[in-house]
Amino acid sequence: MNVSAEAPTSNISAEDFERFREYFYRRSGIHFESTKRYFVDKRLIDRIQAAGCADFREYFSLLRFETSGREWQRLVNEMTVNETYFMREHYQFDCMVQSMLPELVARKPRGEPMRIWIMPSSSGEEAYTVAMYLLERWPELARWDVEIVSSDIDTRILAQAEAGLYSPRAVHQLPAAWLQKYFTREGENWRINRSLREVVAFTRVNLNERAEVAAYRNYDLVFCRNLLIYFDDTSRRRAAEAFYDVLRPGGFICLGHSESMSRISSLFAIRKFAQAIVYQKPLEQA
Amino acid sequence: MPLNKSTGMPSASIPEVARATVLAGLQAADPALRRSAAQTLAGQPEAVPVILDALERESSLAVRTALLDSLAATPGDEAVQALAGCLRSEDAWLRNAAIDLLRGMPEQVAPVIAHMLIDPETDIRILAVGILDTLRHARVEDWLLQLIDAETDVNVCGAALEVLTTIGTSAAIGQVTTLMRRFADEPYITFAGRLLLNRLGRSA
Amino acid sequence: MKHILIVDDAATVRLYERAIFEDAGYTVREASNGLEAMETALAACAEGQQPFDLYVVDVNMPQMDGYSFLRALRQHDIPQAPAIMVSTEAQECDRRKAFEAGANLYIVKPARPVPLLRNVKLMLGETQ
Numbered sequence: 001m002n003v004s005a006e007a008p009t010s011n012i013s014a015e016d017f018e019r020f021r022e023y024f025y026r027r028s029g030i031h032f033e034s035t036k037r038y039f040v041d042k043r044l045i046d047r048i049q050a051a052g053c054a055d056f057r058e059y060f061s062l063l064r065f066e067t068s069g070r071e072w073q074r075l076v077n078e079m080t081v082n083e084t085y086f087m088r089e090h091y092q093f094d095c096m097v098q099s100m101l102p103e104l105v106a107r108k109p110r111g112e113p114m115r116i117w118i119m120p121s122s123s124g125e126e127a128y129t130v131a132m133y134l135l136e137r138w139p140e141l142a143r144w145d146v147e148i149v150s151s152d153i154d155t156r157i158l159a160q161a162e163a164g165l166y167s168p169r170a171v172h173q174l175p176a177a178w179l180q181k182y183f184t185r186e187g188e189n190w191r192i193n194r195s196l197r198e199v200v201a202f203t204r205v206n207l208n209e210r211a212e213v214a215a216y217r218n219y220d221l222v223f224c225r226n227l228l229i230y231f232d233d234t235s236r237r238r239a240a241e242a243f244y245d246v247l248r249p250g251g252f253i254c255l256g257h258s259e260s261m262s263r264i265s266s267l268f269a270i271r272k273f274a275q276a277i278v279y280q281k282p283l284e285q286a
Numbered sequence: 287m288p289l290n291k292s293t294g295m296p297s298a299s300i301p302e303v304a305r306a307t308v309l310a311g312l313q314a315a316d317p318a319l320r321r322s323a324a325q326t327l328a329g330q331p332e333a334v335p336v337i338l339d340a341l342e343r344e345s346s347l348a349v350r351t352a353l354l355d356s357l358a359a360t361p362g363d364e365a366v367q368a369l370a371g372c373l374r375s376e377d378a379w380l381r382n383a384a385i386d387l388l389r390g391m392p393e394q395v396a397p398v399i400a401h402m403l404i405d406p407e408t409d410i411r412i413l414a415v416g417i418l419d420t421l422r423h424a425r426v427e428d429w430l431l432q433l434i435d436a437e438t439d440v441n442v443c444g445a446a447l448e449v450l451t452t453i454g455t456s457a458a459i460g461q462v463t464t465l466m467r468r469f470a471d472e473p474y475i476t477f478a479g480r481l482l483l484n485r486l487g488r489s490a
Numbered sequence: 491m492k493h494i495l496i497v498d499d500a501a502t503v504r505l506y507e508r509a510i511f512e513d514a515g516y517t518v519r520e521a522s523n524g525l526e527a528m529e530t531a532l533a534a535c536a537e538g539q540q541p542f543d544l545y546v547v548d549v550n551m552p553q554m555d556g557y558s559f560l561r562a563l564r565q566h567d568i569p570q571a572p573a574i575m576v577s578t579e580a581q582e583c584d585r586r587k588a589f590e591a592g593a594n595l596y597i598v599k600p601a602r603p604v605p606l607l608r609n610v611k612l613m614l615g616e617t618q
Binding site for chain 3: 022026260261262263264265266270272277
């Protein structure tokens with residue numbers, strides 16, 4: 001690492017912004033409009049200084065060569081809004097009940113359960129949202145056994161998910177009726193009701209460990225939103241391969257709104273529904 | 287590409303019985319079974335010819351992907367050479383899938399890349415430059431500058447400029463300028479060269 | 491304004507073609523491989539969006555090459571548009587592959603601005 005006598009970078013040149021923008025897009029799929037210049041520059045300068053680099057070029061080199069990927073993860077965290085809350089990117093859940101599930105049941109033998117995997121679970125907002133959607137917006141629920149599994153590598157966050165206690169901020173997008181029906185007030189916060197907690201199984205999994213993921217098979221639907229952007233190319237590809245094996249033929253996978261399989265794997269077909277673009281494991285493996 | 291011990295497949299030689307099972311698996315009618323069989327071949331240098339053979343016959347994308355992944359997860363020269371050999375395929379998918387994998391194997395690629403960059407076939411040289419694109423190796427810029435000095439094909443030079451636009455340093459300025467003079471009648475080279483020099487000049 | 495989708499994994503090539511097309515008054519979107527192009531093309535056919543009038547497509551790209559993209563494009567039930575394939579490969583058999591995949595025109599790289607624009611206008615049915 002250079003020990004520079006000069007002041008660290010206090011501004012990002014237009015050329016450096018371009019170079020950074022292209023690189024970030026290539027690695028994460030997230031594209032910054034030129035209008036976001038100020039937003040990006042500020043955070044980039046912060047990261048350059050935090051990483052102890054003298055200038056953009058040194059930082060850029062660090063990003064590209066660092067094997068641990070830690071700085072990349074920190075950078076992505078800075079550049080993305082990664083707050084989790086109920087109903088986040090709910091257009092995909094609309095797609096689930098209006099388009100994906102109907103297609104899945106049309107092919108499903110009677111008695112075979114519908115299996116949904118949500119990963120990472122984080123503190124559980126996504127998994128519980130899926131459960132509420134099924135209860136409130138899927139008329140066919142009564143006729144099918146649904147298994148909802150949500151997994152994470154972090155055991156502390158799994159415990160949090162199981163405890164199911166949420167801040168007002170986390171629940172602010174929920175329809176009032178759902179909040180009343182599925183939660184109980186606890187001071188400032190909201191605790192998820194036992195009926196809902198029992199519907200989701202939280203498990204610990206490391207997506208990078210092939211042996212651990214091998215236990216997950218025959219899922220109809222996978223949600224993996226805003227996780228893969230943190231991975232490097234190799235791990236990302238491995239994860240996509242793992243999801244392919246996790247899904248039944250014809251099963252669907254949804255990524256985060258700025259993420260795309262197009263930079264990761266060619267195994268999935270693109271399916272465009274009215275509510276969302278999702279990916280599907282081909283029915284007939286050609 | 288380093289393989290975690292805990293995710294890797296057994297690295298001991300395949301005993302005869304297991305070998306027969308795997309080979310049978312590779313010929314199963316169900317592509318899911320063929321894919322499983324392909325996945326078990328990872329990490330075993332003696333399986334390289336088996337993988338190459340299967341790749342030639344296999345039509346399922348999922349199985350082909352698993353075969354290539356196993357190749358990429360196998361240590362040794364033979365595996366890297368096999369992947370590099372895929373660049374000569376008529377199949378565009380195979381060429382590009384191999385490049386993608388090679389990009390993630392900087393240590394194994396380093397000994398073979400110099401050769402590929404001077405391959406008599408233009409298309410191979412272009413694809414080889416493509417490997418350098420995100421390759422995490424300190425010598426990438428050196429290799430590209432060396433290439434630019436001697437390269438006569440305009441598209442290979444164009445590809446090199448593309449990579450230098452991302453990873454180039456002020457060390458490249460002189461040679462890029464010379465290249466632009468050499469191809470002064472090619473608007474794309476002028477465009478790409480100017481873009482690159484612009485970036486280098488400012489961040490130097 | 492006619493809307494063009496540039497499909498190429500090289501950012502510099504996309505910038506180059508963008509500059510040429512925007513200069514001539516077209517609007518442009520970019521995709522860095524065939525799969526991304528497929529997603530972009532599908533999204534452009536949604537309510538209130540403008541479908542593409544022309545695709546300018548490279549051959550060698552990760553995830554989904556140019557030929558595969560064109561084949562997939564022709565199979566989808568969306569408004570179809572002409573496609574110019576741009577590649578370094580100059581042999582006869584590659585032209586044939588391009589046309590069989592659904593390209594309407596095949597140009598060898600590096601594409602010079604004047605002939606490229608002429609071909610674009612030709613494909614868009616705009617006489618000079």
